[in-house]
Amino acid sequence: MENHMEEVALQLRDWSKMPTEILEQVCKRLTIPDQAAFIAVCKTWLSANTSKKASHWIPDAPWIVSNNYTSAQFQAISTTNNQAYNIYKPFNPLRNTYILGSSKGWLILKSDQNLFILNLFSKLRLDLPPLRTTPCSGGDCFGIHKPIVFTIDTCPNMNPTSVAVVTYKGDLGWCKVGDTTWKGYHTNDEFYSNVAFYDNKLYAVERDGLKVNIFKYDQGVLIKIGSVESTNPNEHIPDLSIPMCFINMSVYLVECGGKVFVVKRFSDNTKRNTPTRNFTIFAVEENCTTPQLVKVESLDDHILFVAGLNIECLDAKYCPKFQRDNVYFICYYEKSHRAEVKMFSVADRTIHKTLLNSTNMPTPSPIWMIPRFPFECVCEVCTSAPWFRPRELKKRLMLRKTNVA
Incomplete structure (x- = not known):
């Protein structure tokens, strides 16, 4: 007994x-x-x-990630526990491979004439069509150092299904994951600065940030189904006490709390390191009697994370160390190879320093990345995708223990 x-x-x-x-x-x-x-x-x-x-x-606040192309590892910081990590790169060659941005937990990287998206934790890599297949209004649309904006659409289980890009010339392209060529949309009078997927639609904002065009993609073709314009362009210009000719403006699109926001970031060209001076935010109201861009005075319980040409939005309950109704943006000073995180308060329109300005901030050009794993999915979108191979995906997930050093 x-x-x-x-x-x-x-x-x-x-x-x-x-x-x-x-x-x-x-x-x-x-x-x-x-x-x-x-x-x-x-x-x-x-x-x-x-x-x-x-x-x-995964209840984790965004990480800060950087890629030194001479290193065999990505540098990353978890803002949840303020710990630094080195994560080995699953690709070669190491040189001439750049992070172009991050969207919904995936990095997009450029190597020579190739583009691919990568999940940093599972090391799952999905190749995108070659750059030479990208529709373009003329000339090379993807220079090595030219800015390019992208966004990812996902299935209900957060696996990527489609990718949209804006070239530095303002052309719009998109593809489904597994396609071998990019599809494009271009007119002589429309040049875009940013894109976002939401509710099975693609939103594209023009360079001045005053007009958003809305597309449906059906049978490999982008179909324009509407547009939303500002009815008061003057409210898009903040009072910065200096002429607008000395201001750099970056325009973003992001889904936030069930709406699509146009976010504008204004930087001062007259100062060293071109510091950020202000943000303005507008909601794309497409279902009202007169579709228009409406100025947003509060993010409510949401937080925006901005770095370079990328933007993410999260509910504040997943980010306990960050304050709601704020924009957290990364400033990278190329000459001194230094980076810091600042906070813009949407309520009182002031900028403050944060506690994230530590000596272990990864450089160069750090970006925000939402930490997520891809998981084997049996939804109709994933199982019909040519890249979907359950055994391979499961094998990669089994290896993730060794991926965080």
Whole structure:
């Protein structure tokens, strides 16, 4: 009897035999670094972490990621625990490979004449069509150092399905993941600065930020279904006490709380390092009697994260170390190879420094990245995609323990 009780006690202390349902509930509440430790315990815990996980949100604030093309590793900081990580690159060659941006947990990288998207934690890589197939109004649309904006559309389980880009000449292109060529949309009087997917539609804002065109994509063709313009262009210009000819303006598009926002960032060219002076935000109101861009005075419980030409929006409940109704933006000073994070308050329109200005800030050109894993998905969109191979995806997920150094 005593031996039997000892065996029962040993089984109760065997954490590997904890019910899978309990392990899954625990795991979906863990941040990325904690999940890396979680799956290292035993095979049972690893299995619980990779099964039925597709619809689970990872409660982690955005990371700050940088790519030094001379290094074999990405440099990253988790803003949740303020820890720095080196994450090995799963591709060659290391040189001449640049991060162009981040969208919905995926990095987009350019290497020579190739583009691909990469999930930093699973190392899942999806190749995009060659740059030479990109529609262009004339000349080379993708110079090595030329800015390019992109956005990713995803299935309900956050796996990528489509990618849209804006070239530095303002042309619009898009493709489905697995396509071999880019498809384009261009007119002689429309030049775009940013794009965003939302509600099965593609939104593209023109360079002055005063007009947003809306597209549906059907059978490989972009169809323009409407546009929304500003009825008061003067309210788009903030009072900066200096002439607009000395101001740089960057225009962004982002889905935030069920709406699409046009966000404008104004930087002062008269000062060293061109510091950011102000932001203005407008909602794309397309379903009212007179579609128009309406000025936004509050983000409510949301936060915007801006870096370079990229923008992300998150609910403040997932970012406990960040304050709601604020824009957090990264300033990179190329001459001194230094970066810092500042905060713009939408309520009182003031700019403040943050506690993220640490000496271990990754450089060069750090960007925000939402930490997410891709998971095996059986939705109709994913299973019909030519890149979808469940066994390969599962194998990559099993390797993720070794990916965070």
